[in-house]
Amino acid sequence: MQFILSLDEGTTTARAALYDEQGRRIGMESEPITCFYPESGWVEQDPEEIWRAQLSAAQRTLERGAVKPADVAALGITTQRETTLVWEHGAGKAVAPAIVWQCRRTAGFCTELAAGPAGAIVTRKTGLVVDAYFSASKIRWILEHVPDARRKARNGELLFGNVDTWLLWRLTNGSVHATDFTNASRTMLMDLASGDWDDELLGIFDIPRAMLPRIVPSSGVAGVAAAEHLGAEIPIAGIAGDQQAALVGQACFRHGLSKNTYGTGCFALLHTGDHVPVSQNRLLGTRAASVDNRAQFASEGSIFIAGAAVQWLRDELKLIATAAESEEVAASVADTGGVYFVPAFVGLGAPHWDSSARGLLTGITRSTGRAHLVRATLESIAYQTRELVEAMEADTGERLAELRVDGGATANNFLLQFQADILGSPVVRPWDIETTALGAAYLAGLATGFWKSVGELESFWRVERVFEPSMIEERRQELFAGWKRAVSRCRD
Numbered sequence: 001m002q003f004i005l006s007l008d009e010g011t012t013t014a015r016a017a018l019y020d021e022q023g024r025r026i027g028m029e030s031e032p033i034t035c036f037y038p039e040s041g042w043v044e045q046d047p048e049e050i051w052r053a054q055l056s057a058a059q060r061t062l063e064r065g066a067v068k069p070a071d072v073a074a075l076g077i078t079t080q081r082e083t084t085l086v087w088e089h090g091a092g093k094a095v096a097p098a099i100v101w102q103c104r105r106t107a108g109f110c111t112e113l114a115a116g117p118a119g120a121i122v123t124r125k126t127g128l129v130v131d132a133y134f135s136a137s138k139i140r141w142i143l144e145h146v147p148d149a150r151r152k153a154r155n156g157e158l159l160f161g162n163v164d165t166w167l168l169w170r171l172t173n174g175s176v177h178a179t180d181f182t183n184a185s186r187t188m189l190m191d192l193a194s195g196d197w198d199d200e201l202l203g204i205f206d207i208p209r210a211m212l213p214r215i216v217p218s219s220g221v222a223g224v225a226a227a228e229h230l231g232a233e234i235p236i237a238g239i240a241g242d243q244q245a246a247l248v249g250q251a252c253f254r255h256g257l258s259k260n261t262y263g264t265g266c267f268a269l270l271h272t273g274d275h276v277p278v279s280q281n282r283l284l285g286t287r288a289a290s291v292d293n294r295a296q297f298a299s300e301g302s303i304f305i306a307g308a309a310v311q312w313l314r315d316e317l318k319l320i321a322t323a324a325e326s327e328e329v330a331a332s333v334a335d336t337g338g339v340y341f342v343p344a345f346v347g348l349g350a351p352h353w354d355s356s357a358r359g360l361l362t363g364i365t366r367s368t369g370r371a372h373l374v375r376a377t378l379e380s381i382a383y384q385t386r387e388l389v390e391a392m393e394a395d396t397g398e399r400l401a402e403l404r405v406d407g408g409a410t411a412n413n414f415l416l417q418f419q420a421d422i423l424g425s426p427v428v429r430p431w432d433i434e435t436t437a438l439g440a441a442y443l444a445g446l447a448t449g450f451w452k453s454v455g456e457l458e459s460f461w462r463v464e465r466v467f468e469p470s471m472i473e474e475r476r477q478e479l480f481a482g483w484k485r486a487v488s489r490c491r492d
Contacts, residue, residue: 001020001021002021002071002072002073002450003018003019003020003026003065003067003071003072004018004019004072004073004075004441004444004450005017005058005061005062005072005074005075005076005230005234005441006019006076006077006078006238006437006440006441007054007057007076007078007079007167007440008078008242008245008436008437008440009033009053009054009079009167010033010242010436011033011083011100011263011264011265012311013030013032013033014030014053014056014057015028015030015057015434015437016030016054016057016058016437017061017434017437017438017441018061018062018065018067018072019445021450022460023438023441023442023451023457023460025432025434025437025438026065027067028061028437029057029058029060029064030057031052031053031054031056031057032053033045033049034049036097039105041103041107041346042103042104042105043099043100043101043103043346044098044100045083045097045098046097046098047085047094047097047098047166048094050098050163050166050167051167051170054167055229058229058230059230062230062231068231068232069230069231069232069234070231070232072230072232072234073235073445074221074236074237074238074444074445074447074448075225075230075234075236075237075444076237076238076239076240076245076443076444076445077164077236077238077239077240077440078164078238078239078241078242078245078436078437078440079162079163079164079241080100080101080162080163081101081162081163081186081242082133082134082138082162082186083098083099083135083162083163084098084099084138084139084142084160084162085098085160085161085162085163085165085166086139086142086149086153086159086160086211087158087166087169088152088159089156089157089158089159090157095149095158096142096145096146098163099142102133102264102265102304103132103138104355105141106138106140106141107131107132107347107355107356109132109140109141110130110131110355113130113137113204114129114130114131121200121201121204122201122204125198125200125201126188126189126190126191126192126201126285127185127192127278127285127286128188128284128285128286129282129284129350129353131353132355133304133349134186134187135160135186135187135188135189136189136205136207137188137205139187139205140205140206140207143206150208153207153210153211154208154210155210156210156211158211159213160211160212161177162179162186162187162241164179164180164240164241165177165178165179165183168222168223168236168239171223171225171226171236172223172224172226172236173228176236177213178213178215178216178222178223178239179213179216179239180215180239180240180241180289181195181216181217181218181287181289181290182218182241182244182245182286182287182288182289183240184213184287186241186286188201189202189205189207189212190215192276192285192287192297193295195215195295196215197209197212197215216239217290217293218238218244218289218290219238219289219290219291219292219444219447220237220447221237221447222236222237223235223236224236235444236444237443237444237448238440238442238443238444238447239440239443240439240440240443242261242436243267243269243300243436244269244286244298244439245289245435245436245437245443246259246261246267246269246406246435246439247271247289247298247439248289248435248439248440248442248443249432249434249436249437249438249439249442250406250430250435250439250461251458251461252269252404253271253458254271254273255272255273255275256271257271258270258271258392258403258404259403259404259406260385260388260405261405261407261435262306262381262405262406262410263306263407263436264305264306264308264311265303265304265305265306265307265308265349266302266303266306266307266381266384266385266388267300267301267302267303268300268385268389268392269288269299269300270298270300270392270396271288271296271298272288272297272298272299273296274295274296275297276297277298277299277395279299279395280395281392281395282351282352282353282391283300283301283351283388283391283395284299284301284302285298285299285300286298286299286300289439289443291443291446299395300350301349301350301351301388301389301392302350303349303350303381303385304345304346304348304349305343305345305346306343306381306384306409307381307408308343308345309341309343309345309377309380309381310323310326310377310378311323312343312345313326313374313377319373319374323408324411326377326412326414327378327412327413327415329374329375330371330374330375330378330414331375331414333371336363336372336376337365337367337368337372339362339363339364339372339373339376340360340361340362340363340379340380340482340485340486341359341360341361341373341377341380342359342362342380342486343359343377343380344357344358344359344360344490350388350391351387351391352487352491354491357490357491360486360489361373361376362486362489363486378412378414379418380483381415381419382415382418382419382422383422383480383483385403385419385423386422386423386480389403389425399425400423400425401425402426402427402428402466403419403423403425403427403428405419405427405428405429406429406430406433406434406435406436407433407436408433410433411433416429417467417470419467420467420468420469421469421470422476422479423469424471424473424476426466426467426468426469427466427467428463428465428466428467429463429464429465429467430463430464431463442457
């Protein structure tokens with residue numbers, strides 16, 4: 001019997017999972033990854049820790065699943081997007097800490113760029129709002145602040161990659177420097193329509209083409225993992241950014257299907273087929289993972305802080321002992337007592353794109369207690385998601401029939417019921433909520449013939465539970481109006 005191994009490197013955790021021929025997950029292991037906050041608004045990680053954690057998770061998954069490395073037909077990689085690494089071509093040593101997607105150190109530069117004529121060029125070509133979220137300004141920052149980095153980059157002595165490229169390079173012992181279309185589309189350096197690095201964009205950010213990886217299909221053999229890492233040579237046949245991988249894992253292969261992933265952040269994607277999306281509501285255009293050579297696209301709304309707000313309750317405020325406890329605590333009160341929490345720790349993402357906004361608790365009274373704050377935190381995730389859904393509906397002129405959801409926070413029944421209530425639409429949870437890892441496995445399996453068709457994968461997708469809205473319309477609109485007032489205050 002053969003299996004597909006999926007590497008799923010997220011913002012705070014590196015996971016690895018094994019899947020059988022029926023698309024069933026038969027094992028998963030994880031390792032934590034540390035985020036560092038050296039200055040206000042800065043977020044960094046150790047590139048070596050990312051590599052060690054991901055490799056350890058993969059090795060333990062094989063060991064505990066009693067799977068021989070030779071029985072792994074292929075390997076898929078999915079990772080946090082936009083997080084930026086630069087390393088030496090020869091020695092393979094990173095020249096600076098990885099700058100995480102949440103980091104706001106380049107916000108000032110991006111604000112100035114967006115206000116000038118170059119800002120419109122960037123958005124037109126990439127489908128992205130000019131923001132510190134994406135990789136280009138992070139690369140520029142490293143080249144400006146690491147001694148002699150720009151000269152070395154021009155000479156081909158330094159390589160850039162997001163986390164997918166870094167893992168691919170390490171797994172192949174430096175023989176493959178590549179990324180896929182989905183990750184490349186998040187850099188602000190790729191022309192969305194053509195799928196190639198763009199010289200005008202490179203000039204705007206002053207980034208040498210020599211340091212960029214080759215762009216390859218999301219489903220296809222990009223290289224082979226050296227035997228010394230996992231015990232056998234294994235084809236690396238699937239690569240995708242985490243959100244595009246989740247779109248695949250949710251069997252959203254066609255125009256009009258959508259999903260929302262609840263992780264550290266929250267990301268809603270609507271598949272637009274071969275149509276390049278142009279948003280009038282400050283959503284993003286991005287590449288969707290394609291299972292053939294045809295370019296596929298998606299419209300995306302990105303929320304910076306979702307599950308991270310629950311972690312804040314746990315780690316900083318000590319209001320809960322575990323993230324899972326938040327469900328019981330939130331359900332212990334009938335409502336928040338008028339409290340709203342806007343978790344704008346690093347600004348606001350879509351549809352606001354306000355890097356200066358900061359977190360806000362409002363409506364606190366003497367009767368406000370622990371449960372109200374916990375409930376307000378969970379509700380904030382649902383409110384932010386409604387903002388994304390409304391923007392998508394405004395762009396398409398169509399009402400969302402249902403929202404497919406995944407990610408760790410979807411184990412929280414309170415959150416999903418409130419999500420359905422505040423949307424006024426059904427929320428659908430699949431049996432396997434770890435769809436990011438599943439999507440990477442699907443891409444690798446299709447490329448190697450492990451699975452024969454998209455139709456076969458669609459047959460694997462199963463509903464575990466549908467959350468139907470039960471809130472009356474008047475109450476739904478009243479609560480959301482209160483949320484919008486709270487957001488306006490955090491932006492002032």
